[in-house]
Amino acid sequence: MIPEKKTIEAAYGRIQPYIQRTPIMTSAGVDEMAGCKLFFKCENFQKIGAFKARGAMNAALQLPPQQRSKGLATHSSGNHAQAVARAAKILGIKSYIVMPNNSSEMKRRGVLGYGGEIFLCEPNLRAREETLHGIINKTGAAEIHPFNNYEVIAGQATVAKELIEDVRDLDVIVSPVGGGGLLSGTALTVKFFSPTTKVIGAEPEGADDAFRSMQSGKIEPAAVNSVADGLLTSLGEKTFNIIKTEVAEIITASDKEIVAAMRLIWERLKIVIEPSAAVPLAVVLKSKEKFFGARVGIILSGGNVDLEKACELFNKYR
């Protein structure tokens, strides 16, 4: 069932011992460039370096004891893999993580660091799902989907909950959108706790399936061509159902605009964020007229980027 006000409050109480309350940062210089007042919610400082720690933990904590004891399973090339492995470690159970064989060494090390067992497969959705189902059949582990899961959505909704508690009277919150877990959670939080705030999704041009889905009214397949490697999946049914009614608009940004926004955040806020986390600021800077004079919450979704890769991007789009 779509998370309600009480569901989100309960999720927050449940995961609070296991997550960071991340800080809000501001920059007068960036505000001046943007023509509005920006409040950056720094989930790059979250456990595992991204908001994904919230949703995975909320889902894992709600498994019935017998189911829980069989472990957790998921397929992910990114932050959700570490989030599930960490949740399992905290609960003292096993985790089985299917990762594409082209996933980065750094991310594999993250999963192994939390005691996760990695299963490599070919880098396509079919191979990932088949490998995962094989493991689940064998172990009885519980699948934790990265976004198409209401417990996960309720967990991600707690990011915006902290944001609106710390910053009053936001006119808009801009969240990145990939599979839609964070965006749909943000939209629900705003609906229940700050209904005058508008929610906007920020998406890479090269993976603009959410933008197209909003136009067509049905889930469109994702293109997969963007530097924002955390946002390449298409929406799920559960996330799209929430997004299509609760989100005002999806705005896209080019890779060049995303890297420029990422550079600005590294240089001015002195913090490290991953490309996907830069999309909301990129969207604000390219659509200034829409945000002029407003109080804008920006969700910096994560900070897991290889320094070599970041440097390549800065160099390429200099």
Next chain:
Amino acid sequence: MIPEKKTIEAAYGRIQPYIQRTPIMTSAGVDEMAGCKLFFKCENFQKIGAFKARGAMNAALQLPPQQRSKGLATHSSGNHAQAVARAAKILGIKSYIVMPNNSSEMKRRGVLGYGGEIFLCEPNLRAREETLHGIINKTGAAEIHPFNNYEVIAGQATVAKELIEDVRDLDVIVSPVGGGGLLSGTALTVKFFSPTTKVIGAEPEGADDAFRSMQSGKIEPAAVNSVADGLLTSLGEKTFNIIKTEVAEIITASDKEIVAAMRLIWERLKIVIEPSAAVPLAVVLKSKEKFFGARVGIILSGGNVDLEKACELFNKYR
């Protein structure tokens, strides 16, 4: 006169409206690597991106009104230049900043952004001092020396004051040392407010003049060969007098060790620091036995680094 307990308390009260109380960060992963408990004082989030905002402001606020009205002057290629320009802007007076003609575009823009007037000169100490004295003779502006000035030292001392207020029972504080303003200020704060804490200076091997000065008992000239470009000056008489009696030890680190520590902080803490700010962690990691099991305060002095330059360093010392 060497700052006393009351002087540092007064300095803190005086500058508080104009500076940030910067956060303390921790990382379980880095603690594990270091074998001790580290508390990072994040002056990279300070106004102008470095602790220098404190000392310059404290000195500027203590000028007699008539002297103050004639403006501020200094020579600096780095963070102190921006700190003086910012102090002048806040006070509504002029600032005259002598910068070497090889100083970075980014740093010049910083000074101009605060309304400072820049005078370029040849990149050597004699040209810098001559240019500065010419300006002072003409304008009557007050020189604010970057470190050999007791008001500046008392201002920099407030970094450690906040650190020991936020983190109880530190066994050691490790501070970078260039001209010695931050290190001598840290040593005074510890002497007055936390006398059981030890203070250690962290210096690049390629500019180990403070290390050699401690051996010889007199101020040794600085070598100027290190990636830690904020730490290339030699000590001043005022800073050395404090350091030689109040600092337990100076430890040096190589450029390779400095860049490795910088990378670790970017990757694990998800924050941007400049090479000079990485020297204390480099020193702890290379001398683990000295810090084993201790509670260690690490002063991250600043975050002003060109991304292109940082990427070059990461690549060179990979």
